[in-house]
Amino acid sequence: MKKIRTTLLLVLVAATFAATAGAQKGLPATTLIGGKGVLAPDGTHRYVALTTGRQTLVSVVRVHGGQVVRWLYVRGFVGVPVVGEDGTTDGISRDGRTLVLAGTPEGRPNDRVVTSFAVVDTASLRFRRVTFPGTWAYDAISPDGTILYLIEYENYGRTPTYRVRAYDLAARRLLSRPIVDRTIGERLMRGWAVTRATNSTGRWEYTLYARQGSAPFVHALDTVQQRAYCVDLPLELRRPGQMRLRLVLRAGELAVRSAGETVAVVDTRSFVVQRR
Amino acid sequence: MKKLLALAITAAAITAGGAHANGSPYSPGLVYGWAGVGAQNSGVRFVAFGMPKSTIVAAVRARDGHVMKSTVVRGFYGVPLVSYDGTAGGLSGDGKSLVLASYGPLPGEAGETRLIVLNTKTLSVVRSVVLRGSWSYDAVSPDGSQLYLVEHIAAGQNPRYRVRSFDLRADRLIPGAIVDRIDRLAIMGGQPVTRATSSDGRWAYTLYAREKREPFVHALDTVRREAFCIDVPLELAQPLQMELRLRLAGDGGTLGVRHFRETVAVIDTKTFGVRRT
Numbered sequence: 419m420k421k422i423r424t425t426l427l428l429v430l431v432a433a434t435f436a437a438t439a440g441a442q443k444g445l446p447a448t449t450l451i452g453g454k455g456v457l458a459p460d461g462t463h464r465y466v467a468l469t470t471g472r473q474t475l476v477s478v479v480r481v482h483g484g485q486v487v488r489w490l491y492v493r494g495f496v497g498v499p500v501v502g503e504d505g506t507t508d509g510i511s512r513d514g515r516t517l518v519l520a521g522t523p524e525g526r527p528n529d530r531v532v533t534s535f536a537v538v539d540t541a542s543l544r545f546r547r548v549t550f551p552g553t554w555a556y557d558a559i560s561p562d563g564t565i566l567y568l569i570e571y572e573n574y575g576r577t578p579t580y581r582v583r584a585y586d587l588a589a590r591r592l593l594s595r596p597i598v599d600r601t602i603g604e605r606l607m608r609g610w611a612v613t614r615a616t617n618s619t620g621r622w623e624y625t626l627y628a629r630q631g632s633a634p635f636v637h638a639l640d641t642v643q644q645r646a647y648c649v650d651l652p653l654e655l656r657r658p659g660q661m662r663l664r665l666v667l668r669a670g671e672l673a674v675r676s677a678g679e680t681v682a683v684v685d686t687r688s689f690v691v692q693r694r
Numbered sequence: 695m696k697k698l699l700a701l702a703i704t705a706a707a708i709t710a711g712g713a714h715a716n717g718s719p720y721s722p723g724l725v726y727g728w729a730g731v732g733a734q735n736s737g738v739r740f741v742a743f744g745m746p747k748s749t750i751v752a753a754v755r756a757r758d759g760h761v762m763k764s765t766v767v768r769g770f771y772g773v774p775l776v777s778y779d780g781t782a783g784g785l786s787g788d789g790k791s792l793v794l795a796s797y798g799p800l801p802g803e804a805g806e807t808r809l810i811v812l813n814t815k816t817l818s819v820v821r822s823v824v825l826r827g828s829w830s831y832d833a834v835s836p837d838g839s840q841l842y843l844v845e846h847i848a849a850g851q852n853p854r855y856r857v858r859s860f861d862l863r864a865d866r867l868i869p870g871a872i873v874d875r876i877d878r879l880a881i882m883g884g885q886p887v888t889r890a891t892s893s894d895g896r897w898a899y900t901l902y903a904r905e906k907r908e909p910f911v912h913a914l915d916t917v918r919r920e921a922f923c924i925d926v927p928l929e930l931a932q933p934l935q936m937e938l939r940l941r942l943a944g945d946g947g948t949l950g951v952r953h954f955r956e957t958v959a960v961i962d963t964k965t966f967g968v969r970r971t
Contacts (some may be wrong), residue, residue, distance in 0.1 A: 452752070452761040466761045468743070468750050475743050475750055477727070479759040486727040486741050486754065 448555045449497025449520050455479070456507045457497045457527075457569055458515045458540075459620070463487070465540075467497045467519060469521050474520065476538065483633060490543040496521045496536045499556035502613040503627065503661060509556060512620025515540055516563030523553040524683070537566070537587060548585065550592070558642040559681065561620040563626035567597065572606065577630055579608050582637075585642050597639065599648040607648070609635070615665035615672060622686070624672050626651075636665070636684055649689045651682050718797055720849035721778075721830035722886060724772025730754070731773045732784040734790050738762065740814065742772045743768040751794065751817055765817040771796050771810060774831035777886040777900060778936065787836030787895020790814055801828040801846040801853075809863060811838070821862050832857055835916040836895040838864050842872070842916060847881065852905065854883050857912075859919050874913065882923070884910065885932075890940035890949060898964070899942070899949055901926070903935035911940070911949065911961060924966050926951055926959050 455466030461481060468475045474496045478488040496519035509518045522536040533554040538545040550564075553574060558567040565583040573579040580595040608638045609627035612634070616623050623639040636649040651674060653660070659676070666673040667686075676683040683692045718724070730741035737757060743750040744892075749771045752764040771794035776783040784793040792812045799805030807829040823841070833842040842858040849855040856871035871881075884902030887909070888951035891898050898914040909930070913922040928935070928951070938958070941950040951959040960969045 452764050454758075454760050464759045466759075468752055468761065468764050470745050470750065470766045472747050473745050475745065477761075479754060479761070481759045482757075483729075484739050484754040484756040484759045485729045486743075486752075489727055489743065491745070687796075693877075 437660075442552050448500055449522065450500050450505070450507055451497050452501055454507065456509050456517070457481070458510060459512050463511065465498065465517055469495055469497070471495060474519070474536075476517075476536075476543075477590075478540075478543075488543060490538070492519065492536050492545060492643050494521060494534065496534070502558065503612050503628075504613045504681065506666065507615045508558065508614070508616075509530060510540075511559045511563035512561035513563060516559060518559055520556040535566070535568075548587075548590075554583075557625075558623045558639055558641050565644065567623075567639060567640060570596075578610065579606050581606060582639065582646060593644070597646045599645060599646055607637070608632075610661070612661055615667045617667060617686075624665055624667070624684075624686075626663055626665055626674065628657050630657050630665075634660040634663060636674070638684075638686070638689065647689050648685055649691060651691060652693050653681060702824050704909075718830070720828065720846050720853055721844065722775035722778050724795060724797065725775055725780070725782055725847055726772050729782065731784050731792070732789075732842075732899075740773065741783065742794055744770050744772065750792070751792075751812065753814070753817065763817050765809060765812075767794075767812075767819055768812075769796060770807060771808070776832065776898075777889045779888040779939065781889045783831055783833060783889070783898075785814070785839035786834045788838065791820075791834060791838030793831055793834050798825075798828040798846075801849045803828070809841070809843075811841075822863070823860060823862075825867065831930070833860045833898040833914055833916050834895075838921065840916060842898075842914060845871075852883055853880055853885070856881055857914065857921060868919070872919060872921045873923055875971075878955060879967075882912070885934050886935070888939050889944045891961075892942065892946045897946075899940055899961075899963075901935075901938055901940055901951065903932050903938070905932045909935045909938060909951075911951070913963070913966065922966050924961055924968060926961075926968060927970055928958060 451467055457464045457466045464479050466477045466479050474492045476490050477486045479486050498507050499520045501508045517540050518539040519536040523531045523533045532549050532551055534547050534549045536545045553571040555569040557569045560637045566587050568583045570583050571580045584593040609629040612626045612628050614625045621642045625637045628634050634651045638647045664675045672686055673680045673682040680694050699910050720879050727870045730739045732739040739754050741752050748766050748768050753762045755762050773782050774784050792814050796808040798807030806824050809823040810819050813820050829844040830844045832844045839862055841862050843858050844855045845858050846855045859868045863971050885899045885906040887903045889900045896917050900912045903909050909926045911924045939952045949961040949963055950957045957971050
């Protein structure tokens, strides 16, 4: 059994490029080992996680030259958060001071499952662990690194259902109320995160979600004010077509693109959608 | 003692994230993280990280810092340094083989030194070499078939050692030392200061500093298993010899010995004639 576990770990490690899927069947890919990691906001370094399975090495790699200038060790398995099926990674606050790495949910089906995150101070490379009961994934972090946004999964089968939650990193407490769209008040969200665009200040995170049997929508999260808006996109696309959509931010608007063509535009102030 | 040394080395490598982690009292040692080895021609650098029971080896793309591939190998290995100025070695001239080394025991003490050879494309271990005694990496032939090692006989202020070769295809240590073709010396002394390697990876020129003697360049032909020791006529104390650097010029035809920005001697790499400048 131990041998099998070791082999599995080595296979996991060998798959450097692969965004590692969650431990539960059906859970979207949540972390990246190796590869591009996540780029620091100033573009000079990237943070890349490498793992033996039992230990994770978080490396700080110089973008120009590829030298690994600093690194730290974290016990257990954590990776750079993947926030979209297109491989978009995140985890670094806009001020560059806080890096969040996500673990995969641990525990056997009948046991209590927990999910851990490592919150790293990028200056000192010291980290602390934050653990939640249940199946969670990273969603976003506020520009100053004080509020961590997480996805709490309720169901991760064919159509995942989840809530967006906020965790106050300074006060070390989970805010009791989920982050809901104030206009529709829907607490439980459904869909697959496809892609993401972030505004230049790091305050707004626009995530496009695909849905089975419904139109895609954009989840606009204000990471400073802890509020969110769900913007339905009037696109008649099946799920595979929705999975190919991409977002591009430009002055005051969010373009939804498919195969290089803009198919809809969202006004980022009014959230009014125009189909193209 | 050996265990204590190994533990200290491991601890140093694990805690010293971001620093060169040299734990060898008798050789330039090994490097973890940082620049690793490679990147000049291939655009890829290979970096090793010591973990508690294993080593992570990563291939990092130099132009954007992407980790293209990584692997975990059992044991504690690092990228070998070949001189005290931090020059790293281990990559064959054809770029296909990567040699990583472990720390061995102190010269004269019981124990073994381990080296592994990885395929740089797959990062799989293709050869494992275990030698009794105190050894360190010196060079590898351009095609990765011959490994050159330093067998340490004595450490301290006046280290003594000999260069040996290991046939990686036949998996055997070649009997006898690589003898200097000029002076017929088998046992060498001095501290490796810096190294220059010919563009094809065939010739490894290592400048050694010596106490109360002039420095010399050890020119190792990694294809023909031949070495030439060339005394460099410079009246410099050993600390100043440690500041010397080598630079190949004229398509590898001359080897400049430099002290900061000044060329102080030039060696003809065909005749090994030395000219002081």
